[in-house]
Amino acid sequence: MLRVLLVDDHAVVRNGMRQILQNNLESVETGEASDANATIIKIRNSHWDLVLLDIRLPGRSGVDVLKQIKTEKPQLPVLILSTYPESQYAVRLIHAGAAGYLNKDAEEEEILKAIRLAISGHKYISEIVGELLANHVNRNISDQEGSLHDALSNREYQIFLELASGIGPKEIANKLQLSAKTVTTYRARILQKMGFTNNAELILYANHKRLIL
DSSP states (O other), X not given: OEEEEEEXXXXXXXXXXXXXXXXXXXXXXXXXXXXXXXXXXXXXXXXOSEEEEXXXXXXXXXXHHHHHHHHHXXXXXXXXXXXXXXXXXXXXXXXXXXXXXXXTTSOHHHHHHHHHHHHTTOOBOOHHHHHHHHHHHHHHHHOGGGGTGGGSOHHHHHHHHHHHTTOOHHHHHHXXXXXXXXXXXXXXXXHHHXXXXXXXXXXXXXXXXXXXX
16 A cells, blocks of 8 residues: 655645545555644654655745655655746755655646656656756856855745745745744845845846746
8 A cells, every 4th residue: 555645735735636646546545734743743653655745834844844854764755746946946855855846737647757756766857857956066066156045044045035036024924934033034144144235136146046937
């Protein structure tokens, strides 16, 4: 029996993924979690063969959840399904141990291919993600500026992307369930680490690196 944990804060997404699995895989059993804490509890208390994980979760982000899963159960494959474009998170998550990165609008056949590879112990690297990984290696070799955002922690990187998208601290705080003061503190830390003085420079950098579509 294949046991898959579906992690997403939207029930309609979990239901859709469950339907895809049940329609195409034999002897599959699914579990569900809608936030980070529930996910970690289920990971600790039950055996799973695969986790399908969204990045945006209430409280802690899916990026942090992935890191904790790989620390506690390093052999458990985690496949990322997200609405964020590959350019924003794929490289960081693959390096963190994800078995693959897929956008939620991927075709059903591609999702199934990624799932089959993940449960067989392999990584699913799409053509887009493969190009991003190659560019990441080349950039780090030839361009020191390319490593600026790589120095950010997972939470700092998440807030950096929101700021670079033109979203204000209050909206980010509501979105990530943080206090506005906490977001402001993270903003100051991000600017300091990256050597910038304002949001405009963050936006220019993110556009230059094609981190924002």
